[in-house]
Amino acid sequence: xxQTAQATGVHFxxxxxxxxxxxxxxxxxxxxxxxRGQSIWDTFAATPGKVFNGDGGDPATDHYHRYxxxxxxxxxxxxxxxxxxxxxxxxxxxxxxRINQAGLDFYDRLxxxxxxxxxxxxxxxxxWDLPQRLEDDGGWPxxxxxxxxxxxxxxxxxxxxxxxxxxATLNEPWxxxxxxxxxxxxxxxxxxxxxxxxxxxxxxxxxxxxATAMRDQAGRFDRPLRVGLVHNQTVxxxxxxxxxxxxxxxxxxxxxxxxxxxxLLRGRYPEDIRTxxxxxxxxxxxxxxxxxxxxxxxxxxxxxxxxxxxVAGGAEGIDPALIEPGEGxxxxxxxxxVFVDQGMPRTAMGWEIDATGLTEVLTRxxxxxxxxxxxVTENGAAFDDEVAADGRVHDSQRVAYLDAxxxxxxxxxxxxxxxxxxxxxxxxxxxxxxxxxxxxxxxVHVDYGTQKRTVKDSGHWYSGVARSGSLxxxx
Ligand code: GBH
Numbered sequence: 001x002x003q004t005a006q007a008t009g010v011h012f013x014x015x016x017x018x019x020x021x022x023x024x025x026x027x028x029x030x031x032x033x034x035x036r037g038q039s040i041w042d043t044f045a046a047t048p049g050k051v052f053n054g055d056g057g058d059p060a061t062d063h064y065h066r067y068x069x070x071x072x073x074x075x076x077x078x079x080x081x082x083x084x085x086x087x088x089x090x091x092x093x094x095x096x097x098r099i100n101q102a103g104l105d106f107y108d109r110l111x112x113x114x115x116x117x118x119x120x121x122x123x124x125x126x127x128w129d130l131p132q133r134l135e136d137d138g139g140w141p142x143x144x145x146x147x148x149x150x151x152x153x154x155x156x157x158x159x160x161x162x163x164x165x166x167x168a169t170l171n172e173p174w175x176x177x178x179x180x181x182x183x184x185x186x187x188x189x190x191x192x193x194x195x196x197x198x199x200x201x202x203x204x205x206x207x208x209x210x211a212t213a214m215r216d217q218a219g220r221f222d223r224p225l226r227v228g229l230v231h232n233q234t235v236x237x238x239x240x241x242x243x244x245x246x247x248x249x250x251x252x253x254x255x256x257x258x259x260x261x262x263x264l265l266r267g268r269y270p271e272d273i274r275t276x277x278x279x280x281x282x283x284x285x286x287x288x289x290x291x292x293x294x295x296x297x298x299x300x301x302x303x304x305x306x307x308x309x310x311v312a313g314g315a316e317g318i319d320p321a322l323i324e325p326g327e328g329x330x331x332x333x334x335x336x337x338v339f340v341d342q343g344m345p346r347t348a349m350g351w352e353i354d355a356t357g358l359t360e361v362l363t364r365x366x367x368x369x370x371x372x373x374x375x376v377t378e379n380g381a382a383f384d385d386e387v388a389a390d391g392r393v394h395d396s397q398r399v400a401y402l403d404a405x406x407x408x409x410x411x412x413x414x415x416x417x418x419x420x421x422x423x424x425x426x427x428x429x430x431x432x433x434x435x436x437x438x439x440x441x442x443x444v445h446v447d448y449g450t451q452k453r454t455v456k457d458s459g460h461w462y463s464g465v466a467r468s469g470s471l472x473x474x475x
Contacts, residue, residue: 010410010471017120017421018466019081020074020443021378022063023127023171026430028087030064031057034102037093039129040139040180044187055436061428061446064106071113073444073453074427077463081120083377083423084110085127085171088152095131096148104159111163121164122423124230125153125210127171128186135188140199141181143285146206153210154217161214161221168302168377169210172232173203173260182330185434193332197281201290204263208294215296228300229264230377233257233365235308235357239340244313251276251334252311265369267295276333301365302377304425305405306349308357310340347401348382348439355404362412362419373418378425379405382432382439385456393445393456402458406471424462428453 025041045056063070074082088095090103107123114121126149134145153169170176179186182196190196211227218225234256238249254273262270268291274283315323315338324339331337344352358379365374381401385393402424413419429442437448443459446452455463465471 010407012410012469013413014469015420016469017081017375018079018462018469019083019120019122019421019423020077020079020427020462021083021423021425022427022430023085023124024087024090025057025060025127025129026426026432027061027063027428029057029059029062033064034090034106035093035100036087036103037089037095037100038132039087039089040132040135040187041129043132043135044189047189050189051434052436052438055431055438057431059448059451060431061448062451063428066451067110068113069453070428071110071117071119073455074119075117077443077455077459078467079119079427079463080466081122081421081423082114082427083122083124083168085124085129086156087129088126089129089131091156092131092152093133095134095145096151099155104156107156107160111160115163120166121160122166122168123156123160123164124168124171125149125156126169126176126206128176128180130187139181139188139190140176140202140206141192141195142198143202143205146202146209149206150209150213154213157214157225158217158220161218161225162223165224166226166228166300167214168228168230168300169207170203171230172304173200173207173229174232174256176203178255178330178332182332191330193330194281196332197277197283198285200259201283201285204260204294205290207264208296211296212293226299228298228302228375230302230304231257231260231264232304232306233261233361234305235360235364237308237310237342239310239312239318242313245311248311248313248334248337252309252331252337255331255334261365261369263291263294264298264301265295265372267291273333280332298372300373300375300420301369302375303361303365304378305358305361305376306379306381307351308342308354308360309352310342312338312340314338347397348384349435351381353381353401353404355401355408358405358408359411359415362409362417363415366412366417371418373420375420376405376409376422378423379409380425380441380443382441385429385440385442385445387445387447387454391454393454395456395458398443398456398458399461402462403471403474406465410471 177199184191432439
């Protein structure tokens with residue numbers, strides 16, 4: 001017998017927001033059009049050996065020209081909110097001063113089209129495409145970049161704030177700071193641990209100053225303003241109860257999670273992490289008033305979740321086959337820590353799948369920082385998708401991944417976590433950073449030769465979830 005969605009009892013609360021996420025550099029293409037300036041990702045991708053296959057930002061999914069079609073797709077899927085990012089170099093080609101009206105016009109058209117389709121626009125102001133000119137001036141390790149970011153935020157909010165209530169300043173400052181300035185696997189490709197810590201601070205400062213700049217001018221618009229930030233919190237599981245492994249979990253948790261959440265929500269850097277990092281940095285970049293500027297109220301905290309991790313305080317006694325390759329990972333101040341295989345199935349990225357980590361992340365944040373509305377702003381998986389002979393994409397593994405993670409999110413809601421919405425990563429297959437176009441995360445398949453979009457089975461499945469607010473039975 002066919003069972004209805006109701007049969008499972010997995011219903012999300014009324015008003016729960018169902019969305020999909022993308023980011024400017026990953027989908028837009030048109031990197032040289034309408035006065036867009038160069039970003040650090042254009043430079044990085046053009047540097048031999050940095051991005052798989054020499055892939056770059058053009059044409060990506062050509063969303064810059066096909067946004068209407070993409071909005072129609074979302075509308076046909078019943079998606080309620082669209083999280084996209086704004087390319088700073090389209091708005092300010094040099095990252096400061098001159099404003100490029102043609103760049104603002106693109107987002108203006110995008111937002112109007114979304115509103116016409118009844119889809120809530122959820123912009124993120126910074127998803128890693130820093131104007132190259134600002135990097136030439138020192139990038140995020142340079143304090144001035146925080147000021148420039150606040151100015152840029154005020155420009156964009158000034159232009160679109162009449163139609164948008166929900167804003168995120170930054171996407172995943174962990175990646176921007178540590179992958180970009182310490183590991184060097186993301187733009188700008190620097191490998192300077194001390195600089196990466198200054199980048200952390202100036203990203204956070206930029207967030208706080210941007211939020212304040214936007215709030216200062218919010219009175220112009222006849223609508224509420226909610227400002228938040230998107231953070232990639234994860235769970236760090238100690239490999240054993242040994243002191244060394246517990247300490248490894250503490251240290252990586254500090255570098256991955258608390259170095260962001262503590263300044264944002266408590267106005268302080270964690271003392272234990274400052275001690276661990278003392279030989280790398282004295283945190284001399286923190287000036288009087290900075291932590292107050294960073295810890296302004298957060299109207300929402302967005303969480304991007306992909307995978308939990310297991311850590312050990314060293315490789316000794318662990319089967320070498322179980323130690324994750326780590327691809328040049330630098331965990332500043334915790335270089336001895338190793339990441340250990342948890343024995344879980346993996347996605348095409350090699351990331352282990354364990355949805356219980358999402359419940360843990362959400363319940364912990366709600367316990368540590370009560371009262372902050374939470375959203376899952378990204379969650380999803382890459383698999384080797386292909387269009388089948390029947391013209392469809394049978395990505396049953398992605399359906400299973402999303403189903404498991406939504407059940408985990410629902411579990412958190414049952415436990416009282418103020419989770420208000422969920423955004424799948426990603427709407428479209430896209431430019432997966434250092435992996436180029438080789439990894440497909442979309443609910444919608446993109447044929448990069450023809451730009452043809454095909455809603456995958458997971459997209460159809462997600463559409464049913466978004467429309468009903470509940471999960472269908474597993475079969
Ligand atoms: C996000 O970054 C980005 O916001 C988005 O642009 C990107 O396309 C998407 O995710 C997919 O990558 O060692 O197994 O735990 C996520 C970056 C992914 C970095 C998980 C840390 C740890 C993987 N993070 N990763 S695992």
